[in-house]
Amino acid sequence: MKEKIRKILFVIFLVIFIISMIYIITYLYTMKKDEKDLSVLQNMMSVKNKEEINNTLQIDENENIVENNQEISTNLAKVENLKKLQAEYADIVAWLEIENSSINYPVLQGKDNDYYLYKNYKGVYSRNGSIFLDYRYDFSKENQNFFVYGHNNNDQMMFNELIKYSEEEYYKSHQNISLITNQTVEQYEIVAVFKSEIFNKDVTDVFKYYKYLEFETEEKFNEFINNCKEKSLYKIDKDAEYGDKILTLSTCEYSKPNGRFVVVATLKQEVENMENK
Numbered sequence: 433m434k435e436k437i438r439k440i441l442f443v444i445f446l447v448i449f450i451i452s453m454i455y456i457i458t459y460l461y462t463m464k465k466d467e468k469d470l471s472v473l474q475n476m477m478s479v480k481n482k483e484e485i486n487n488t489l490q491i492d493e494n495e496n497i498v499e500n501n502q503e504i505s506t507n508l509a510k511v512e513n514l515k516k517l518q519a520e521y522a523d524i525v526a527w528l529e530i531e532n533s534s535i536n537y538p539v540l541q542g543k544d545n546d547y548y549l550y551k552n553y554k555g556v557y558s559r560n561g562s563i564f565l566d567y568r569y570d571f572s573k574e575n576q577n578f579f580v581y582g583h584n585n586n587d588q589m590m591f592n593e594l595i596k597y598s599e600e601e602y603y604k605s606h607q608n609i610s611l612i613t614n615q616t617v618e619q620y621e622i623v624a625v626f627k628s629e630i631f632n633k634d635v636t637d638v639f640k641y642y643k644y645l646e647f648e649t650e651e652k653f654n655e656f657i658n659n660c661k662e663k664s665l666y667k668i669d670k671d672a673e674y675g676d677k678i679l680t681l682s683t684c685e686y687s688k689p690n691g692r693f694v695v696v697a698t699l700k701q702e703v704e705n706m707e708n709k
Contacts (some may be wrong), residue, residue, distance in 0.1 A: 563591065
């Protein structure tokens, strides 16, 4: 009888071991595949040299725009590169980049906020999902919050590094966020960094930052900014005024149930509009 029990337990443990190994192998494989797929897009977006800038912008050799405005020219080349990506993947609406960080990704927009939660830019299942814009954002409207979501899976992908903004020293060396669209490159300055959570619907008298997708009035805009500043983990001198474009990045934070980590930024400047170039 004991021998029979041992055999049964052995089989059970063996099955558990095999299932665990399959899970680990599948996890590592999908993670590497996600990294490889994204690296293809990242390479397509990168501007490698001055010759590529000249070719992209079709600048005459007698003009000195590249020499005098290298950064602007590079950004405009990125706009052109994004347009090429959008021709192949229509749901890519922008590109998000934080210099000297792992955050360098396409921004997708689906018909709801679930589609790209566990799908990549090809629409294929991905444990890491995608960085995606709230489906309700309308590019034809003004006074909206460019609200972007991404996973924090502790594997150095998507918005995992966003959590580093909990340290003020990290913020000091990563104060700006680049957002590339098919028209321009926008540079945003961070104005607040805070922790929050997704509250139950019946909970009132709390700041539900995720409800501020549009700023119909100056009062609502100020309400959002003031609450963000008040909740910020450290003092940031930069502020925002009604009419400024707002970028909000949100990811999971695991110190509490349904916890969230949020970075809010305001538009600082943008490169010349390229729509008619």
